[in-house]
Amino acid sequence: MKPETVCGLDIGTTKTCAVVAVDGPNGLEIVGVGEAPSLGMRKGVVVDLDETIKSIEAATEKAERMAGMHVADVFVGITGDHIRSTNNRAVVAVSGEDREVSSTDVRRVVDASKIINLPADRQIIHALPRYFTVDGQEGVDDPVGMAGGRLEVDTHIITGGSSFITNVLKCVHRAGLEAAGLVVEPLASSTATLMPEEKQVGVVLLDIGGGTTDIAVYSLGSAIYTATIPVGGNILTNDISLGLKTTLAEAEEVKKRLGAGIPNDVTEEAFAVRTLDGRSTKEHTASQLRAIVVPRVLETLRMAKQKIVDNVPRDLVLGEVVLTGGGALLPGIGPIAEDVFGLPVRVGAPNTIGGLTDAMAQPQYATAIGLVMFGAGDDGAETNGRRRRNGSVLGWIKKSLADLWN
Numbered sequence: 001m002k003p004e005t006v007c008g009l010d011i012g013t014t015k016t017c018a019v020v021a022v023d024g025p026n027g028l029e030i031v032g033v034g035e036a037p038s039l040g041m042r043k044g045v046v047v048d049l050d051e052t053i054k055s056i057e058a059a060t061e062k063a064e065r066m067a068g069m070h071v072a073d074v075f076v077g078i079t080g081d082h083i084r085s086t087n088n089r090a091v092v093a094v095s096g097e098d099r100e101v102s103s104t105d106v107r108r109v110v111d112a113s114k115i116i117n118l119p120a121d122r123q124i125i126h127a128l129p130r131y132f133t134v135d136g137q138e139g140v141d142d143p144v145g146m147a148g149g150r151l152e153v154d155t156h157i158i159t160g161g162s163s164f165i166t167n168v169l170k171c172v173h174r175a176g177l178e179a180a181g182l183v184v185e186p187l188a189s190s191t192a193t194l195m196p197e198e199k200q201v202g203v204v205l206l207d208i209g210g211g212t213t214d215i216a217v218y219s220l221g222s223a224i225y226t227a228t229i230p231v232g233g234n235i236l237t238n239d240i241s242l243g244l245k246t247t248l249a250e251a252e253e254v255k256k257r258l259g260a261g262i263p264n265d266v267t268e269e270a271f272a273v274r275t276l277d278g279r280s281t282k283e284h285t286a287s288q289l290r291a292i293v294v295p296r297v298l299e300t301l302r303m304a305k306q307k308i309v310d311n312v313p314r315d316l317v318l319g320e321v322v323l324t325g326g327g328a329l330l331p332g333i334g335p336i337a338e339d340v341f342g343l344p345v346r347v348g349a350p351n352t353i354g355g356l357t358d359a360m361a362q363p364q365y366a367t368a369i370g371l372v373m374f375g376a377g378d379d380g381a382e383t384n385g386r387r388r389r390n391g392s393v394l395g396w397i398k399k400s401l402a403d404l405w406n
């Protein structure tokens, strides 16, 4: 097999990150990464085309230089609170006379499941089969080759606002790149951080970025709900800057160092921050900082929880919450999330891909690395030490991209 190059482009609210990987006989291996500040994005969507193009060019050039190769096609992450999801079901009659399910039947039934009521300004980004049903037998993962006359599919459908997507694609094109596919960021981050067992048992993934929090809920192995809310870690920095009357840079530093701290911490650490005019410093205590940070973290997590409660079946079993994205590094966030969700919480970082440096095995790179994994058709599952491939996914995302232009 000739090694294939796969690239991911995560245009975040705080940073743009390009990852180049080579898909060879030993699986996916990262060979180049590049990062640049994002100045043209707000809450996950483009607000300044020129700045966004510059960030894409800078990040991609760095990744190309490191990889020693030119990049032409990228899997592009899409986020923003225009992302919606729904689940649908469709049925087709198996077409062959031998009554054996073919890959064409699978494609037909998945396409049929995409027939949903969609306003003119929205489009389908993914139609992900959750499971198939053959002649009433539910829970079939791969029906191709099975005997049967009636094929059904349950799909998870993710849609986005067309103009938001077009703006991202405009920037990608003007930066001299082609989009190999679009991947919503909650799916990408899940691919990089969630274990197959977690997806099976039931898990909530929250990617807390700078301007957005991506939500994905998995149950019985597949995504059942995906969404994005327009709040992330940057609002905490703003709150701290206002609350302590200090610069955004100081506020960001304090946030990363002390964050929400440990409740009732015995050591009431005092710290000094520069005043806004930069001429003097003022002392504050960790509990003053907590009084600013904790309510905002609670609010964000409760918003995410409410979205989930409103949109997943009441009897859905969930075993865990996984936090990723830069916001997951906030000191003290774990216990707060455990309280809000009433579930065990872990911080998830991408770690199941070759060529990963320590610097990249961090929550803020979950999306970029997940884009490459998803693009390569790697669903993050591992069996007997070998990555399990789900090659058909690639076909579907390419197809959905084609749909965009029709």
Ligand SMILES: Nc1ncnc2c1ncn2[C@@H]1O[C@H](COP(=O)(O)OP(=O)(O)OP(=O)(O)O)[C@@H](O)[C@H]1O
Pocket: 011, 012, 013, 014, 015, 016, 043, 044, 079, 208, 209, 210, 211, 212, 213, 232, 233, 234, 235, 237, 252, 255, 256, 257, 259, 325, 326, 327, 328, 329, 330, 331, 363, 364, 365
């Ligand atoms: N150690 C840390 N503690 C607390 N917050 C942190 C830490 N490191 C990064 N962050 C915060 O994480 C956010 C950036 O995260 P990330 O890089 O995942 O965002 P992004 O992908 O650029 O944005 P988005 O996904 O919202 O479009 C910023 O708000 C930053 O302050």
Ligand SMILES: [Mg+2]
Pocket: 010, 012, 013, 185, 207, 209, 210, 325, 367
């Ligand atoms: Mg992000």
